[in-house]
Amino acid sequence: GAVVSQHPSRVICKSGTSVKIECRSLDFQATTMFWYRQFPKQSLMLMATSNEGSKATYEQGVEKDKFLINHASLTLSTLTVTSAHPEDSSFYICSSGGQNEKLFFGSGTQLSVL
Amino acid sequence: AQSVTQLGSHVSVSEGALVLLRCNYSSSVPPYLFWYVQYPNQGLQLLLKYTTGATLVKGINGFEAEFKKSETSFHLTKPSAHMSDAAEYFCAVSSGYSSASKIIFGSGTRLSIRP
Numbered sequence A: 001g002a003v004v005s006q007h008p009s010r011v012i013c014k015s016g017t018s019v020k021i022e023c024r025s026l027d028f029q030a031t032t033m034f035w036y037r038q039f040p041k042q043s044l045m046l047m048a049t050s051n052e053g054s055k056a057t058y059e060q061g062v063e064k065d066k067f068l069i070n071h072a073s074l075t076l077s078t079l080t081v082t083s084a085h086p087e088d089s090s091f092y093i094c095s096s097g098g099q100n101e102k103l104f105f106g107s108g109t110q111l112s113v114l
Numbered sequence B: 001a002q003s004v005t006q007l008g009s010h011v012s013v014s015e016g017a018l019v020l021l022r023c024n025y026s027s028s029v030p031p032y033l034f035w036y037v038q039y040p041n042q043g044l045q046l047l048l049k050y051t052t053g054a055t056l057v058k059g060i061n062g063f064e065a066e067f068k069k070s071e072t073s074f075h076l077t078k079p080s081a082h083m084s085d086a087a088e089y090f091c092a093v094s095s096g097y098s099s100a101s102k103i104i105f106g107s108g109t110r111l112s113i114r115p
Helices: none
Strands: A004-007 A010-013 A019-025 A032-038 A044-051 A067-073 A076-081 A090-096 A109-113 B003-007 B010-014 B019-026 B032-038 B044-050 B056-058 B064-068 B073-078 B087-094 B103-105 B109-114
Touching: A004 A090, A010 A019, A019 A090, A019 A109, A032 A067, A032 A076, A044 A067, A044 B103, A076 A090, B003 B087, B003 B103, B010 B019, B019 B032, B019 B087, B019 B109, B032 B064, B032 B073, B044 B056, B044 B064, B044 B073, B073 B087
Parallel strands: A010 A109, B010 B109
Antiparallel strands: A004 A019, A019 A076, A032 A044, A032 A090, A067 A076, A090 A109, B003 B019, B019 B073, B032 B044, B032 B087, B056 B064, B064 B073, B087 B103, B087 B109
């Protein structure tokens, strides 16, 4: 079945550095990719919607200059956390629309900023 | 606008007992409703979904949910809990299920199973 592959699964970085998270749709084309963030013991919060070949749409309160989203192809979307700070530490998950009216989620990336 | 409310952030049941996780929604358009399960440090897995048609929806792992429009509810149930059911469960609502439709998640309910 269709799968969304998300990498890395876990990353630890120093404050001030940038981290890139990749989501790939393995056997289907993802016109749209959603990026969510989940803080401990909280629900998933939609950060942005990326569409292949166009600018991402960010939810209110999400800094577009800090969370750079690129969706250059139908199989790859990336989220870059720029100048990461400890408060950016969170679990990030991508999802795409796909076949059979089902959204496919990546396995998530646990980001820890020291 | 759409929203989801999950009643109870933590539910604990004994192994073999009935599981009931509550979800109420608000939607200005006919909703599409979902239940997802999340195991530690993993992504979300779809348990079941309601789009149109039969209001009682059966999902994986023995779970089912009933869409009750009059009560704006979509509670998740399982007749007999297993230890492997311990996880975080999220109810979600969407206005559609195309690749461009946003999903709004509830705050989640952590299910614990007592031996």
